[in-house]
Each structure stands twice: as C-alpha cells, then as structure tokens.
Amino acid sequence: MKLNDPRLFRQYAYVDGKWTHGSEGREEAVVDPATGETLGHCALLEASQITDTVTAAENAFAAWRAINVHERAEKLHAWYRLLHEHKEDLALLMTYEQGKPLDDSRGEVDYGASFIQWFAEEAKRAYGVTIPSHIPNAALGTIKEPVGVSAMFTPWNFPLAMITRKAGAALAAGCTVIVKPANETPYSALALAELAERAGIPAGVFNVVTGDPATVSEVLCNDNRIRNISFTGSTRVGKLLMRQSSSSVKRMSLELGGNAPFIVCDDMDPDAAAKEAVAAKFQTAGQDCLAANRIFVHRKIYDAFVERFVAHMQALKVGNGLEGSDIGPLIHKRAVDMAKGIVEDGVGKGARQLGGEGQAPGENFFMPTLLADITPEMRVFREETFSPVAGVCAFDDDEEVLRLANDTEYGLAAYVYTNDVRRIWKLMRGLEYGMVSVNSVKMTGAPIPFGGVKQSGLGREGGAAGLEEYLDTKYYCLGNMPSASNS
Numbered sequence: 246m247k248l249n250d251p252r253l254f255r256q257y258a259y260v261d262g263k264w265t266h267g268s269e270g271r272e273e274a275v276v277d278p279a280t281g282e283t284l285g286h287c288a289l290l291e292a293s294q295i296t297d298t299v300t301a302a303e304n305a306f307a308a309w310r311a312i313n314v315h316e317r318a319e320k321l322h323a324w325y326r327l328l329h330e331h332k333e334d335l336a337l338l339m340t341y342e343q344g345k346p347l348d349d350s351r352g353e354v355d356y357g358a359s360f361i362q363w364f365a366e367e368a369k370r371a372y373g374v375t376i377p378s379h380i381p382n383a384a385l386g387t388i389k390e391p392v393g394v395s396a397m398f399t400p401w402n403f404p405l406a407m408i409t410r411k412a413g414a415a416l417a418a419g420c421t422v423i424v425k426p427a428n429e430t431p432y433s434a435l436a437l438a439e440l441a442e443r444a445g446i447p448a449g450v451f452n453v454v455t456g457d458p459a460t461v462s463e464v465l466c467n468d469n470r471i472r473n474i475s476f477t478g479s480t481r482v483g484k485l486l487m488r489q490s491s492s493s494v495k496r497m498s499l500e501l502g503g504n505a506p507f508i509v510c511d512d513m514d515p516d517a518a519a520k521e522a523v524a525a526k527f528q529t530a531g532q533d534c535l536a537a538n539r540i541f542v543h544r545k546i547y548d549a550f551v552e553r554f555v556a557h558m559q560a561l562k563v564g565n566g567l568e569g570s571d572i573g574p575l576i577h578k579r580a581v582d583m584a585k586g587i588v589e590d591g592v593g594k595g596a597r598q599l600g601g602e603g604q605a606p607g608e609n610f611f612m613p614t615l616l617a618d619i620t621p622e623m624r625v626f627r628e629e630t631f632s633p634v635a636g637v638c639a640f641d642d643d644e645e646v647l648r649l650a651n652d653t654e655y656g657l658a659a660y661v662y663t664n665d666v667r668r669i670w671k672l673m674r675g676l677e678y679g680m681v682s683v684n685s686v687k688m689t690g691a692p693i694p695f696g697g698v699k700q701s702g703l704g705r706e707g708g709a710a711g712l713e714e715y716l717d718t719k720y721y722c723l724g725n726m727p728s729a730s731n732s
C-alpha cells in the first residue's frame with residue numbers, strides 16, 4: 246500500500262499518546278477482502294492493558310473537561326482540517342481494508358470529517374436552563390457536564406465515520422474516549438489517532454485499543470470508570486454489551502441493525518423509482534444499516550418496477566474497489582455464505598431469483614440479486630441481508646404496506662416514494678422507524694438525529710441529540726438567595 250504519508254499506516258494500538266504492542270506480543274492479520282492478501286497486522290492487547298487504557302483516559306479527563314470549550318473546539322477543527330488534508334491516503338487505507346469503491350471511501354472521509362466540525366461548533370451551545378423557582382429565595386437551573394470516560398465499539402462497514410460520529414461528540418462535550426474498532430478494519434481508526442495527535446489532542450484523551458472483542462468488551466463494560474458505552478453493529482452484540490454493562494449501570498448508545506423498507510406508491514414513475522431503490526440498496530455492497538432490504542411496490546406498477554430494477558442493478562460493476570467498481574467485496578467469506586443461504590431460502594419458499602448470475606470476481610464477492618414476490622416467511626424478509634441481496638413484493642393499499650413494513654423487530658430507517666402529500670403524512674406517521682426519508686435516498690449527515698426504535702437501538706447520533714449522549718444534566722438549587730425568587 247503506497248501512501249503519500251506512510252506514517253498514517255499504523256499497526257500498533259494508541260494508548261495514552263503512545264503506540265503500543267500487545268504485552269504478550271499477540272497480533273492478528275488484517276486482510277484485503279478483495280484479494281485475500283494480508284495488508285499487515287494489528288496488536289492484540291491483553292486485558293490488563295485495556296484496564297491501563299481506562300486509567301489513562303480517566304487521568305486525562307480532568308484536564309480535558311477543564312479546557313475552555315472554544316479551545317477544545319479549535320483542536321477539533323485542526324483534526325477536521327487534517328482529515329481533509331490527508332483525504333486521499335485515508336480513502337486508500339479504507340478501500341484496502343474494507344473493500345468499498347475508492348470514491349465511496351473519499352465520500353466517507355468527507356462524511357466522517359463533517360461530524361468533527363459539527364460537534365466542535367455544537368459544543369459551544371451546550372446550554373443549561375434557568376427554572377422559575379417554587380422554593381422561596383432559591384435560584385434553580387441546570388448545567389451540562391461531560392459524562393466521563395466513554396468507550397466506543399465501531400463496525401467494519403464504515404470504519405471512519407462511525408468513529409468520528411461518536412468521538413467528535415464525546416470529545417467536544419469534554420469526555421475522553423477509548424475506541425475499539427472492528428478487527429477487520431483497524432487502520433482507519435489508527436490513522437485517526439495519528440491525526441488526532443498531530444491536531445494537538447493531548448495524550449490519554451483519544452485512545453484506540455485493538456484486541457479480542459470479547460476480552461475488550463468484558464473489561465470496558467465492567468469497569469466502573471467507563472460512564473458511557475456507544476456501539477454500532479449487530480443487534481446480537483448490542484444485547485451482549487447491554488447485559489455486560491448492567492453491573493455498572495452505564496449510559497448506552499446503540500446503533501444496531503436495519504432491514505429498511507422502501508415503499509413505492511402507484512403515482513411514481515417505475516424507472517425513476519427503481520433507480521433510486523438500487524442506489525438505496527447497493528452502497529457498500531449492501532453492508533449498510535440504511536440499505537433498502539425490503540422493497541414494497543404498488544401492484545399497479547410492480548412488474549414495470551421489477552424489470553427496471555433488474556436493469557439498473559445489472560449495470561452495476563462488481564470488482565475491486567481500487568479499479569473503478571460500483572460494488573466491492575463483502576467483508577469476508579462468512580458474509581458470502583450468509584447471502585447464498587438467504588437466496589436459497591427465498592427460492593425454496595417460492596421467490597423468483599432475478600440477477601445474481603455471472604462469475605463473481607473473487608471468493609468474497611457476491612453478484613447483485615433481487616428476490617421477487619417475497620413473503621414474510623422468508624429470511625430475506627426477516628433478516629438484515631447485509632449483502633447485495635434485496636427482496637421485493639407487491640402491495641395493494643396503504644394499510645397493507647404499513648403492516649408489512651412494520652412486521653419486523655427492527656426500526657432504523659424507512660423510505661417512502663410518492664408525491665401525494667396526504668399519503669406521505671400517513672405513511673411517515675405510521676412507520677415504526679426512527680428515520681423516514683421521503684423521495685430521497687440521501688437522509689444522513691452531521692446535523693440529523695441518526696438512530697432507531699425497537700431492536701435497532703437506543704439513543705441518537707449526530708445533531709444536537711448526538712451531543713446530549715455525552716452530557717449529564719446537573720440540576721442546581723441555590724437556596725437562601727435574597728433576590729432570587731419571584732423574578
């Protein structure tokens with residue numbers, strides 16, 4: 246891998262401002278999912294080193310929170326600028342370790358950097374309130390305080406932006422941070438640490454630990470000094486972290502699985518809607534919690550939509566993300582096997598398989614596939630496919646499509662396509678989802694409250710709500726203040 250700045254490629258963990266190898270010398274290979282080639286290694290820290298990292302973050306907390314918020318914001322702005330300055334290297338690292346097309350990686354660097362900039366500004370507006378007093382001669386109000394040391398577990402599908410959306414908020418609020426990136430994609434996280442150091446973020450404030458996920462989570466979730474756990478990943482692991490954290494009653498932010506419905510009403514042009522649905526499904530090879538997994542199309546335009554969807558889907562180029570493809574590899578062979586299983590299950594239960602033919606360019610690639618006429622009994626309906634496999638079925642009226650769309654344990658994002666304003670309102674209100682996007686594939690960004698309901702998670706990331714995740718509200722009552730009440 247040839248970077249303009251080779252110091253961005255780091256294979257050690259970053260703890261208390263030092264590059265750190267595992268005390269037992271253990272490490273794990275990091276593999277390019279497109280070629281299977283080993284890119285390098287990452288250190289596997291031992292449990293005692295994770296505890297030492299908590300100590301470092303705890304020690305750094307008092308000084309970091311005491312820095313004037315405008316000064317903290319300046320350091321975050323410097324970090325933001327460095328991400329832009331090194332965009333090409335960061336994008337290349339990301340495509341090598343994650344597999345996504347290089348242009349998508351560049352987009353993720355911009356997206357990731359935008360959270361740092363947003364929160365640097367937002368923290369300046371972490372206002373408390375004054376409360377008209379019911380107690381004689383008292384002044385009442387609230388102030389906001391950083392929750393303390395925050396631990397973050399981040400996924401491999403968005404190796405940079407899922408870190409900055411959490412860490413940007415936490416650091417701006419005055420918390421110190423320990424990030425545990427996915428073992429598949431540690432290099433983006435470690436490059437962020439290198440740039441944080443260059444931005445002047447002090448030792449112990451932003452730490453990146455690498456190691457066995459179960460070991461790291463056990464130590465962090467059980468340590469009383471960690472006040473907040475933030476996780477993006479599967480619902481299964483989210484539940485595990487919740488259970489582990491219950492012993493020390495931590496604040497939790499969980500961004501879990503999706504299974505988004507994409508609803509197309511009969512007033513839409515089938516070709517234009519199909520193009521949008523393809524865009525909403527296949528980004529990051531379908532490994533996206535926002536991916537349009539279950540597509541519901543009004544029966545009047547169903548056949549035309551399906552035909553156009555397949556045409557747009559088959560125009561996508563599958564291949565190595567460094568070679569101008571639209572769809573890169575899946576993260577590992579397990580994911581390919583899961584996609585195959587979902588297609589076989591659907592076909593076995595009566596779905597029509599459309600697309601999916603052609604020679605995949607490597608063992609981690611999966612050719613884009615549509616399962617038509619899906620039913621709720623099929624895995625493609627029930628599970629988040631996290632692959633380039635989508636399902637589609639017809640509906641007859643709004644009540645039916647709401648029932649189908651809400652028939653899932655997930656509740657992250659939903660898409661609605663219609664120009665009928667009354668229908669937009671009805672569907673938007675009826676969908677049991679944390680986010681509803683109407684006539685737009687793009688819905689996310691730094692200013693919005695990203696998050697789900699039901700088993701898609703707890704809390705919000707981004708926007709003003711994203712900062713609140715890292716702030717406690719402290720109420721104060723100043724008694725015996727002569728001129729305080731009745732004012």
Ligand SMILES: NC(=O)c1ccc[n+]([C@@H]2O[C@H](COP(=O)([O-])OP(=O)(O)OC[C@H]3O[C@@H](n4cnc5c(N)ncnc54)[C@H](O)[C@@H]3O)[C@@H](O)[C@H]2O)c1
Nearest residue numbers: 399400427428458459462478479482500501502534629631
């Ligand atoms: N919402 C998202 O952005 C997102 C991201 C990645 C994966 N996923 C989900 O994960 C499923 C498949 O991916 P997978 O098989 O890698 O899922 P997984 O749940 O095994 O792993 C997801 C992430 O959790 C971490 N993890 C695993 N065990 C852990 C533990 N005990 N403690 C702490 N962290 C742990 C992993 O290192 C990885 O980064 C998908 O179907 C999807 O639902 C969702």
Ligand SMILES: N[C@@H](CC=O)C(=O)O
Nearest residue numbers: 402403533534535689
């Ligand atoms: N695409 C999501 C990340 C989830 O996988 C986002 O935009 O934040």
